[in-house]
Amino acid sequence: MEGDIKSMSSPLLKLKNFKIKGTIKFGEEVEEEDWEPMGPTPMPKVPTLRKWDFRLLKRYPPFYMPICDMCCLCTFGKCDLSRGKKGACGLDIKKQQARIVLIACCIGAACHTAHSRHLVHYLIEKLGKDYPINLGNNIDVEAPITRTVTGIKPKTLGDLEKVLDYCEEQITHLLSATHTGQEGDYLDFESKAMHAGMIDDLAREVGDIAQIVGLNMPKGDEDAPLVDLGLGTIDKNKPVILCIGHNVVPGRYIIDYLEENGLDDEIEVCGICCTALDITRYNEGAKIVGPLSRQLMFVRSGVADVVVVDEQCIRTDILEETLKTGAVLIATNEKMCLGLEDISHLSEDEMINYILRNRAALILDEEKVGKVAVELAKIISKERKDKKCLPDLNEVVELAKKCTECGWCNRVCPNSFEVKEAMIEAKQGKFDKFVELYKKCYSCGRCECECERNLPIVSMTTKVGEYFIKDMKFKIRAGRGPIQDVEIRRVGAPIVFGDIPGVVALVGCSNHPNGEEEVAKIAKEFLERKYIVVASGCAAMSIGMWKDEDGKTLYEKYGGSFEAGGLVNVGSCLSNCHITGAAIKIANIFAKVPLRGNFEQVADYILNRVGAVGIAWGAMSQKAAAIATGVNRWGIPVIVGPHAAKYRRMYLSDGKDFEVLDKRTGEIMKIEPAPEHLIVTAETVEECICMIPKLCMRPNDSPKGRAMKIYHYVSVYEKYFGMMPPDLEKFVRTEQDIPFMIKDKVMDYLKEKGWKPREKIPKEPTIIY
Ligand code: SF4
Numbered sequence: 024m025e026g027d028i029k030s031m032s033s034p035l036l037k038l039k040n041f042k043i044k045g046t047i048k049f050g051e052e053v054e055e056e057d058w059e060p061m062g063p064t065p066m067p068k069v070p071t072l073r074k075w076d077f078r079l080l081k082r083y084p085p086f087y088m089p090i091c092d093m094c095c096l097c098t099f100g101k102c103d104l105s106r107g108k109k110g111a112c113g114l115d116i117k118k119q120q121a122r123i124v125l126i127a128c129c130i131g132a133a134c135h136t137a138h139s140r141h142l143v144h145y146l147i148e149k150l151g152k153d154y155p156i157n158l159g160n161n162i163d164v165e166a167p168i169t170r171t172v173t174g175i176k177p178k179t180l181g182d183l184e185k186v187l188d189y190c191e192e193q194i195t196h197l198l199s200a201t202h203t204g205q206e207g208d209y210l211d212f213e214s215k216a217m218h219a220g221m222i223d224d225l226a227r228e229v230g231d232i233a234q235i236v237g238l239n240m241p242k243g244d245e246d247a248p249l250v251d252l253g254l255g256t257i258d259k260n261k262p263v264i265l266c267i268g269h270n271v272v273p274g275r276y277i278i279d280y281l282e283e284n285g286l287d288d289e290i291e292v293c294g295i296c297c298t299a300l301d302i303t304r305y306n307e308g309a310k311i312v313g314p315l316s317r318q319l320m321f322v323r324s325g326v327a328d329v330v331v332v333d334e335q336c337i338r339t340d341i342l343e344e345t346l347k348t349g350a351v352l353i354a355t356n357e358k359m360c361l362g363l364e365d366i367s368h369l370s371e372d373e374m375i376n377y378i379l380r381n382r383a384a385l386i387l388d389e390e391k392v393g394k395v396a397v398e399l400a401k402i403i404s405k406e407r408k409d410k411k412c413l414p415d416l417n418e419v420v421e422l423a424k425k426c427t428e429c430g431w432c433n434r435v436c437p438n439s440f441e442v443k444e445a446m447i448e449a450k451q452g453k454f455d456k457f458v459e460l461y462k463k464c465y466s467c468g469r470c471e472c473e474c475e476r477n478l479p480i481v482s483m484t485t486k487v488g489e490y491f492i493k494d495m496k497f498k499i500r501a502g503r504g505p506i507q508d509v510e511i512r513r514v515g516a517p518i519v520f521g522d523i524p525g526v527v528a529l530v531g532c533s534n535h536p537n538g539e540e541e542v543a544k545i546a547k548e549f550l551e552r553k554y555i556v557v558a559s560g561c562a563a564m565s566i567g568m569w570k571d572e573d574g575k576t577l578y579e580k581y582g583g584s585f586e587a588g589g590l591v592n593v594g595s596c597l598s599n600c601h602i603t604g605a606a607i608k609i610a611n612i613f614a615k616v617p618l619r620g621n622f623e624q625v626a627d628y629i630l631n632r633v634g635a636v637g638i639a640w641g642a643m644s645q646k647a648a649a650i651a652t653g654v655n656r657w658g659i660p661v662i663v664g665p666h667a668a669k670y671r672r673m674y675l676s677d678g679k680d681f682e683v684l685d686k687r688t689g690e691i692m693k694i695e696p697a698p699e700h701l702i703v704t705a706e707t708v709e710e711c712i713c714m715i716p717k718l719c720m721r722p723n724d725s726p727k728g729r730a731m732k733i734y735h736y737v738s739v740y741e742k743y744f745g746m747m748p749p750d751l752e753k754f755v756r757t758e759q760d761i762p763f764m765i766k767d768k769v770m771d772y773l774k775e776k777g778w779k780p781r782e783k784i785p786k787e788p789t790i791i792y
């Protein structure tokens with residue numbers, strides 16, 4: 024900027040006739056003021072939102088399920104915390120469980136923050152700090168979580184760095200609270216866990232926005248392309264590169280190299296877990312093998328010639344398993360070096376020669392991975408042409424004959440699958456039970472480790488599955504990223520008043536017995552009932568791995584818009600942020616709740632008005648603990664599968680004494696328990712399905728909206744349990760809430776229960792008072 028200024032005055036300074044030469048950078052604060060006045064809690068520190076957390080925790084107190092009553096975290100111990108005893112530091116079992124939950128949430132948040140830091144750092148290096156964050160014409164509220172939590176409206180990649188600085192600082196404080204002799208109250212541990220969960224949300228939003236703009240992934244595209252999914256879509260006659268993990272960058276260079284060299288049709292690039300989802304967001308030609316639960320089976324099958332691993336949810340014995348098949352492995356991320364030699368400084372040709380000699384290496388320069396993986400795949404596929412990795416069916420029979428029927432496999436299987444019975448049947452050359460095992464098994468390999476005859480149970484199961492289940496070709500809609508503002512405008516009112524009965528978000532892994540089928544069953548049930556179904560990560564894949572009688576997947580049957588009856592795949596685990604983001608955008612775009620640094624008011628709005636529920640069906644990592652606890656802080660309930668009891672903590676209400684302030688009248692009043700719990704376990708898929716309509720109820724539902732939700736609650740209960748919901752009377756506020764089609768039977772039921780209508784219903788419910 025250059026020029027003459029005649030006069031200028033400010034509260035601090037008066038100037039006349041002066042020259043400006045050089046650059047004047049206007050402060051961020053001045054620029055930031057443009058969009059919204061700052062709210063009360065920008066960049067909240069660990070205790071800033073404690074009051075909000077305590078409000079939630081009072082209504083939904085933690086319920087602990089210790090799976091171990093010893094603590095051995097420091098050398099004062101190990102300490103026995105059973106039967107009311109305290110450890111040497113004074114910690115009791117309740118505080119210890121809460122501390123473990125906080126540690127898990129910190130690990131999850133650190134994992135996503137580090138992932139996002141890597142992406143942002145990489146993209147800034149390639150595109151510059153000033154690269155704009157532009158999600159297209161249909162998305163003005165580009166980063167609802169970032170805006171609400173930090174008060175920053177990110178305009179460039181450089182702005183995202185500030186958000187990550189904040190995340191990293193908070194995680195350090197939170198983790199330090201878990202040190203011996205720090206936090207000493209279980210509710211404060213829980214409040215900190217909620218803070219860690221919120222940081223996790225924030226970091227995921229940063230990472231996903233960065234990769235959407237920097238790698239040109241779909242920007243809220245309702246018609247994102249249908250892409251291939253499933254083992255059967257991989258052409259085994261071609262060289263195959265398998266990418267496992269969550270970080271798309273190495274896969275991006277593999278795709279680029281193939282395109283630049285006209286090799287797209289000659290080499291198969293496929294992926295497992297979120298890396299797969301994100302590669303297909305980058306290029307629809309890539310293929311998704313399936314979720315995490317198929318990892319060991321697919322590697323054992325020997326289809327891959329080159330295995331490229333990046334970060335998160337990769338088997339830590341992946342090197343050993345890959346080498347057994349004669350394939351080679353490239354590690355590409357500092358979080359998983361696997362003891363390998365770092366050859367990043369070598370030229371690509373030198374790298375290829377090194378890996379041909381040593382079969383595996385660490386390459387941290389991801390750009391080089393493109394050429395190295397592709398050229399290696401060409402060579403290795405020829406070398407492995409006749410390599411047999413799985414036993415053939417006759418060998419499966421012979422191996423089964425060695426089984427002593429000791430039953431250890433059944434005992435150690437986390438799901439108590441009948442491995443022994445499959446072995447006994449296979450001795451006779453029959454495989455029905457093995458086929459069933461294949462469908463359910465999530466290839467953890469624990470049965471193999473315990474087998475006294477060292478039988479390769481996972482390999483045997485994989486062979487039988489591949490032989491008998493031919494049709495393993497599916498379609499999934501590529502992850503579309505955020506929900507458009509215009510979609511929010513369309514559905515805001517129907518969701519808030521209950522006319523759209525709810526938003527059902529299926530997230531996380533489906534590594535649960537029958538997990539793939541069950542997740543698809545849940546999605547189908549609520550799509551048919553015109554809920555909005557949203558999915559991400561492995562759950563999004565599982566939904567695609569089920570076909571109807573016409574051979575169609577749910578993605579082929581239902582559109583990808585965020586609307587009643589829409590099936591929205593937002594993308595990978597990072598993209599989960601767009602589900603919370605949609606709830607925040609409803610508060611902002613539809614109800615004009617300001618976002619900037621205004622966490623409590625936004626979360627209060629969601630808790631009382633946005634009928635959304637998350638479902639995480641499989642057993643999963645610390646990331647899932649952080650995700651669930653984070654969305655809880657935003658006021659969104661979560662249902663978890665039976666394995667999630669191992670997270671040790673639920674947030675359950677007793678269904679009584681729910682109170683809100685009606686802002687319209689200024690009166691505090693008793694209300695129905697809506698939503699009844701914040702995080703709750705369902706033992707079966709049927710139980711889960713029946714909880715969903717209930718957890719979508721909100722105090723703000725209009726009578727018409729509540730009647731619709733009650734209709735679905737009654738009808739799923741009757742469908743799956745053949746009876747009326749045993750707690751229905753809690754949710755019927757007045758006769759107006761009773762759906763016309765089932766009025767008589769509901770009234771009969773209510774009479775039996777001695778139900779009385781509520782005298783007052785809040786018009787503007789809030790728990791902030
Ligand atoms: S942290 Fe406390 S309870 Fe745990 S081992 Fe140390 S002294 Fe015992």
Ligand code: SF4
Pocket residue numbers: 435436437438439440442464465466467468469470471480481
């Ligand atoms: S690999 Fe499958 S059958 Fe074996 S223990 Fe794991 S889940 Fe059970």
Ligand code: SF4
Pocket residue numbers: 425426427428429430431432433442443446470473474475476477478480
């Ligand atoms: S652990 Fe091995 S030997 Fe024992 S029943 Fe299972 S498969 Fe057979």
